[in-house]
Amino acid sequence: MNFNICVLKGDGIGPEIVDEALKALDKVGEKFGHTFNYDERLIGGAAIDEFGVPLPQETIDACKASDSVLLGAVGGPKWDHIEPSTNRPERGLLGIRKELNLFANLRPAKLWAPLADACPLKPERLGDGLDLVVCRELVGDVYFGKKWRDEAGAGHDDMNYSTPEVERIARVAFDMARKRRGKVTSIDKANVLETSRVWRETVQRIAAEYPDVETDYLYVDNGAMQLVLNPSQFDVILTGNLFGDILSDEASCITGSVGMLPSASLSDTKLGMYEPIHGSAPDIAGQNIANPIATILSAAMMLRYSFDLAEEADAIENAVASVLEAGHRTGDIAKAGEKKLTCTEMGDLICAAI
Numbered sequence: 001m002n003f004n005i006c007v008l009k010g011d012g013i014g015p016e017i018v019d020e021a022l023k024a025l026d027k028v029g030e031k032f033g034h035t036f037n038y039d040e041r042l043i044g045g046a047a048i049d050e051f052g053v054p055l056p057q058e059t060i061d062a063c064k065a066s067d068s069v070l071l072g073a074v075g076g077p078k079w080d081h082i083e084p085s086t087n088r089p090e091r092g093l094l095g096i097r098k099e100l101n102l103f104a105n106l107r108p109a110k111l112w113a114p115l116a117d118a119c120p121l122k123p124e125r126l127g128d129g130l131d132l133v134v135c136r137e138l139v140g141d142v143y144f145g146k147k148w149r150d151e152a153g154a155g156h157d158d159m160n161y162s163t164p165e166v167e168r169i170a171r172v173a174f175d176m177a178r179k180r181r182g183k184v185t186s187i188d189k190a191n192v193l194e195t196s197r198v199w200r201e202t203v204q205r206i207a208a209e210y211p212d213v214e215t216d217y218l219y220v221d222n223g224a225m226q227l228v229l230n231p232s233q234f235d236v237i238l239t240g241n242l243f244g245d246i247l248s249d250e251a252s253c254i255t256g257s258v259g260m261l262p263s264a265s266l267s268d269t270k271l272g273m274y275e276p277i278h279g280s281a282p283d284i285a286g287q288n289i290a291n292p293i294a295t296i297l298s299a300a301m302m303l304r305y306s307f308d309l310a311e312e313a314d315a316i317e318n319a320v321a322s323v324l325e326a327g328h329r330t331g332d333i334a335k336a337g338e339k340k341l342t343c344t345e346m347g348d349l350i351c352a353a354i
C-alpha cells in the first residue's frame with residue numbers, strides 16, 4: 001500500500017532522530033511491500049527562520065493533505081527571547097495540534113526488560129514493573145486559554161475545561177483501559193481548581209458507563225509521588241494537558257531516559273501526529289548522539305493507529321527489543337564504561353533487526 005506522510009523535522013536533534021525513523025519506515029516498506037512517501041515541511045524555529053512564523057499555512061495544508069504526520073521536536077535557545085504568547089517555535093507545535101484537532105495524546109511508558117538497570121528506582125519500588133499509558137488531553141487547558149499581561153505587568157493564563165472536552169478524552173482512556181489491564185487513574189487538582197472539578201465530575205459520569213473498568217482518582221501532587229513510589233499501580237493515566245506534560249516526562253525517566261518515550265496524538269479521524277515526548281535537546285544537537293528510539297517507536301505507533309498495520313508496527317517494536325536485548329545503548333541509557341552508540345548506529349541496528 002501507499003501512504004503519504006508529512007514530515008516535520010523541526011529543530012535541534014529533530015532532523016537527526018527523524019532521519020532514523022524514516023530509515024526504519026523504509027525498511028518496513030521494503031519488508032512488507034508498502035511505499036511511504038515523505039513530504040517534508042518546516043515548523044518551529046526552522047519555519048521562523050524561513051517564513052517568519054512557526055507554523056506556515058503551507059505546513060498546515062500539507063499536514064491536512066497527508067495520511068499522517070511525523071514530527072521531531074521544536075524550539076531552542078536561538079528563539080528563547082520570543083515571548084510564549086506570540087510566535088515562539090512551541091506555538092507552531094501547539095498550533096498544528098489545534099489545527100488537526102489532536103485532542104488525545106497517548107504516551108506509553110514501559111520499562112523495557114533489558115533496561116532495568118537504567119531505571120533510577122530501586123527494584124523493590126518497581127513491583128511488577130512499569131507499563132502504563134498517559135492519556136493526555138492535548139488541545140485544551142491552560143495551554144490554550146487567553147494569555148496576557150495587564151497594566152501592572154502581571155501575567156495571566158486562563159485555564160479552561162468544558163464538559164465535552166473532558167468527555168471525549170475520558171472515553172479514549174476508558175476504551176484503552178478495556179484493551180489493557182482494565183484500570184484508569186484520573187489525575188487532577190480538584191481540591192483547588194474549578195477546571196479540575198469539571199474534570200472529575202465528568203470522569204465520574206463516564207466511568208459509570210464502564211463498570212468493568214476500575215477507576216481511581218488522585219490529586220496531581222500525590223499522583224506525581226505515587227508514580228515514583230509505586231509505578232506498577234498505574235495502567236491508564238487520564239489527565240489534562242499541563243499535568244500530562246509533566247507526568248509523562250516523570251514516567252519517562254523511570255524507563256531509563258526521555259529518549260525512550262514515543263507518542264501518538266489522535267483526533268476522531270485517522271490523521272494523527274506522531275512524535276517523541278522529548279524536546280529538541282539543544283545541549284546535544286548536531287552531535288549525532290541523541291537516542292532515536294522514541295521517534296522510531298512513534299513511527300511504529302503511526303503504523304498501528306493511522307495505517308492499521310499492526311504486524312508492521314510489531315516488527316519495529318520487536319526490532320527495538322532485540323537491539324536492547326543485545327546490549328546496544330546510546331549515551332542516555334548506557335551504563336558507565338559501556339560503549340555509546342551514535343544516533344545513526346542505533347538506527348542502523350534497528351533497521352537491520354527489522
Ligand SMILES: NC(=O)c1ccc[n+]([C@@H]2O[C@H](COP(=O)([O-])OP(=O)(O)OC[C@H]3O[C@@H](n4cnc5c(N)ncnc54)[C@H](O)[C@@H]3O)[C@@H](O)[C@H]2O)c1
Pocket residue numbers: 013017072073074075076077090093258259275276277278279280281282283284289290291292294332
Ligand atoms: N515536542 C517538542 O517539540 C518539545 C518537547 C519538549 C520540549 N521542547 C522544546 O525543546 C527545547 C529544549 O527543552 P528541554 O531542554 O526542556 O527538554 P528536552 O527534552 O529537549 O531535553 C531535556 C534533557 O533530555 C535530554 N534528551 C532529550 N531527548 C533526548 C534524546 N532523544 N536522546 C538523549 N537525550 C535526550 C536532553 O539532552 C536534555 O538533557 C525547548 O525549546 C522546549 O520548549 C519541545
Ligand SMILES: CC(C)[C@H](C(=O)O)[C@@H](O)C(=O)O
Pocket residue numbers: 075090093094245277278279
Ligand atoms: C514544547 C511544548 C509545547 C510541548 C508541550 O508542553 O506539550 C512539549 O513539552 C511536549 O511534551 O510535547
Ligand SMILES: [Mg+2]
Pocket residue numbers: 245246249277
Ligand atoms: Mg513536554
